Amino acid sequence: MLLETPIGWGLLFVIGIFAGVLSGLMGIGGGLLMVPALTLFGVPVVQATATSLVGVFLSTVSGSAHNLSVGDLNWKASLILALFGVITAQVGAWIGDHIADAWLSLSFAVFLLVTIYLMNLRQQLQHKESEIEAQTLELETHPSELSDSSTPSNRFVPLVGIGLLAGALSGLFGIGGGVVKVPLQMLFLGESIKTAVRTSLGAIGAIAASGLAQHAYNHNVLWIPGLCLGMGGIMGAQVGTRLLPRLSDRVVKILFAIFLLTLSIYMASHGILELASQTNSSKLDV
Template identity: 70%
Template sequence: MLETPLGWGLLFVLGSFTGVLSGLLGIGGGLLMVPALTLFGVPLVQATATSLVGVFLSSISGSLRNFRAGELNWRVSLVLAGFGIVTAQVGAWLGDQLPDALLSIGFAVLLLLTIYLMNLRQRLQRQQAGSQDATKTVSDSIRWKPTAAIGLLAGVLSGLFGVGGGVVMVPLQMLFLGESIKAAVRTSLGAIVAIAISGLAQHAWNGNVLWIPGLCLGMGGVLGAQFGTRLLPRLPDQTVNLLFRVFLIGLAVYMLLRGLSAWGFLNWV
């Protein structure tokens, strides 16, 4: 079906929707593209590789808009991306070695861990309320080391799961760099541009990319990302946080059930 005009149209619509999420939540869009492609019968490693085409195009679209609006901290994005590019190659290689069932369950665990990290950051923010000076001193003294570590981890996950890395970068930036969710979303989206192209290059070398479906996703993503980045400033932080959590929980449940089914525990997908 993916090789028909109907399939291309569906992928364009999917790319547009994930592009909105990309600009709004800073997650690159792969979190939705990967499971959606598996519904079309695409093996997970190919879905991972193909989604990175859409992730790259949608993230560059949204980041250009943020840059022109003066809302992108490009220096932090470059540090995240510089370290993420290296480990994205490692993640892409691992994705070729692991079975679909293990990747699916690992993906679900990653999503649930992300929710936990976001909740932890909120608790820390409440505990540190009233001591802003001390918080700033600590943040300044450790900024580059945690930024590099976040980039390294995001790169592995980008290549392994076909995500841009934002699913990890956004909560970790909030947790260790003290950024607001909107600032973390924009910085993460900027870093995803370089991280995604690195993982995509490795998957292309391995012959895993379905180029026409990927370009259909990407063209839709370019359009959607423009809308998402314009919508982000209009929403309260609490709304963005809630959307992020609901999105992650739904995908975690789907990927967990998919992994259990692949291992023969469920007759569902």
């Protein structure tokens, strides 16, 4: 099996780099790339989601460490997202372990389509982001103030809800939940996209660790492939977090939407083929 050879490990390392760049740029865990890539190696979806969480955890810790070092991380908001996300990550991992491979693939495809919608929602909120950036210009001039920004009570409930939803998706699909957290933070908390990305990334490591613990208990994790993804993710996240302030949001959003659509088509095809295979097997048994 290619996944058990040095060539396969090298390919996973490269995939991890790309996933890490996406992680740093968009506040996601990178599982959206890692899971389909692992299925291409013949790994069942439940093992692919579990293994991807190793890479997600390492890459997000790497990116968040950089953001924290330069004072761009609101660690209080990230902590709230993480604490409540950890709770539902266990639930998501348990559900994923009890769903047939075919239906998990189809569910993942639907989720990717929903993600495209959420990305479009970000674009619709672009004008609101401009107003927020003008109001927070002084904070951006002094990054240390941003990292120590308070989390007032009127932000607590939305952060809890966002964390709970993102945690469930993390455990179920092997992702960090950033594709949900970022647009919801913009919508309900009025954050700029770059602030939301950094806050989301800061929470993903803990959420992914929780889902990983559940999958490890169920013996679903392929540790060597996961570490290969993670080592690449550590490098890629450093690149992504440094590119974030320099790239056009519009270009990144368009490319990401195309990327998600491609993955959605692939995962849907994978699920349909699995269902067809199960149907044929049932007919043969009869």
